[in-house]
Amino acid sequence: MATTPPSPTAQPRSFSQAASSAVPVIQLRNIEKIYQTKTIETVALSQVNLSIGRGEFVSVMGPSGCGKSTLLSLMGLLDEPSGGTIEIDGRPVASYSDKGLAGLRNHKIGFVFQSYHLINDLSVLDNVELPLLYRKGVGNTERRRRALAALDKVGLNARTGHFPAQLSGGQRQRVAIARALAGDPEIILADEPTGNLDSVMGEEIMDLLLGLNRDQGTTLVMVTHDEQQALKTQRLIRFFDGRQVA
Numbered sequence: 001m002a003t004t005p006p007s008p009t010a011q012p013r014s015f016s017q018a019a020s021s022a023v024p025v026i027q028l029r030n031i032e033k034i035y036q037t038k039t040i041e042t043v044a045l046s047q048v049n050l051s052i053g054r055g056e057f058v059s060v061m062g063p064s065g066c067g068k069s070t071l072l073s074l075m076g077l078l079d080e081p082s083g084g085t086i087e088i089d090g091r092p093v094a095s096y097s098d099k100g101l102a103g104l105r106n107h108k109i110g111f112v113f114q115s116y117h118l119i120n121d122l123s124v125l126d127n128v129e130l131p132l133l134y135r136k137g138v139g140n141t142e143r144r145r146r147a148l149a150a151l152d153k154v155g156l157n158a159r160t161g162h163f164p165a166q167l168s169g170g171q172r173q174r175v176a177i178a179r180a181l182a183g184d185p186e187i188i189l190a191d192e193p194t195g196n197l198d199s200v201m202g203e204e205i206m207d208l209l210l211g212l213n214r215d216q217g218t219t220l221v222m223v224t225h226d227e228q229q230a231l232k233t234q235r236l237i238r239f240f241d242g243r244q245v246a
């Protein structure tokens, strides 16, 4: 079924407006994820039921291998569950066409990874503009405007001509966050965004994410190993062996 992706020029969301809607922005029902290789079957997630409210900041914790990254990739529509249903804004993602799903993924969701995933040969500005190159209806001028606005939000507008190797880890993560913000996503999924950073830089990135949630109403789901950071978010979900335990 064809579908219309959310508007790429959506206005910033106010927290109170966003939080008022009762329909969860992400809903997982009875999710199972099994990875099957020739020799082994791994149950990465089992019986996961979870709803993420609009404008929430949720952290996910648990030991290595308990399924946190798998959970994020399912929420980000990068992978499909082996069983169960994922709904975005109350609509099952299985009801979207491939094109509709790609639109949803590209317009609604931004990703931030532990290792930044920046392209070393591109300047800061070009890195941030890159995802917008593939976005319909965003011309050169608009692309640049959005990238500069996103870099301004993360406090890096003086570094647009630098290359990733010329930046600190915290600054690189800021660029990665700006790249996610340039697409104006309603949801940011962050997989250990401070995992490669020292505590001071980690705090800075955490403050930035908290600010996005507070000021723009961005919904955030963050995987972290840092209990202190997790306690700053609105809700902490713990996983163990592919199951939600608290």
Ligand SMILES: Nc1ncnc2c1ncn2[C@@H]1O[C@H](COP(=O)(O)OP(=O)(O)OP(=O)(O)O)[C@@H](O)[C@H]1O
Binding pocket: 035, 036, 037, 042, 043, 044, 062, 063, 064, 065, 066, 067, 068, 069, 070, 071
């Ligand atoms: N592509 C894959 N093929 C096979 N098994 C996989 C694959 N991806 C993940 N797994 C397995 O699924 C389980 C959950 O992995 P996942 O990466 O989600 O855990 P995690 O909690 O994010 O771990 P970490 O904290 O170490 O990043 C692990 O047992 C892992 O080995």
